Amino acid sequence: LKGEGCREEAATYCRNWIADTLQSAERGAFVNLISVRVFEALGLDTTPLVQAREEYKRIQEQKRREQKEKEAEERRVQEEQHQRLLNEQKQKFLDGERITGEMFLEITGRDGFDIHIRTKGTFNRHVRGIDRNGTVSSRKIKGCRTPDFTGCHKAVSAYLAFITEKEGK
Structure with a gap:
């Protein structure tokens, strides 16, 4: 933190940290557990932060599920195409x-x-x-x-x- 600009920037960040954390929680961004613990230590209400964490986790789990379903569908389509190719090749062989x-x-x-x-x-x-x-x-x-x-x-x-x-x- 050498230099006057860095000190002021750090002081501004610390002053605005609580408001920035609450705003990022409202936007749906991930809230670190350390931020929740700091809010508890300061005696502030942690409910919005915990809810934002849970919502973020739920959304990520839903995205993972959708991705798995998409991959399973792609594998199924590829397997169908491969089986179709094998059937065509078998018919060619038998012909x-x-x-x-x-x-x-x-x-x-x-x-x-x-x-x-x-x-x-x-x-x-x-x-x-x-x-x-x-x-x-x-x-x-x-x-x-x-x-x-x-x-x-x-x-x-x-x-x-x-x-x-x-x-x-």
Whole structure:
């Protein structure tokens, strides 16, 4: 508090603190607990400050609830879009068109069909596309051997058998 301007500013702040605190409480701003305790120590009425604190907390809780609801709605919409995409990709696969290996894994996982973990790795790492006939288009990674795709072929034929059995029930 060196300098004359700083002292006067601090003195003005202290003189106007009670009025400023009450005004900020009326505006709906958050009131610190220390301000409530200072009002109690000075023997002033703390009711407006406590009410302002409670109102602020209630408003913040309502905002949090609305935000959670909004996020839940967004997640639900995204999940619906993802399920729609999986349905479209599954129909493409069943119609004989090519889909990606990752999509095939997601579709089989959703339908409850288990694929061996090593075959899943081959699908994820090497398979670019696969169709109903078991035709695999793959990517060759430099320095790595070309994997054996028999597990992928078996997974496709077993999945098609699984689907026909499931639809038959």
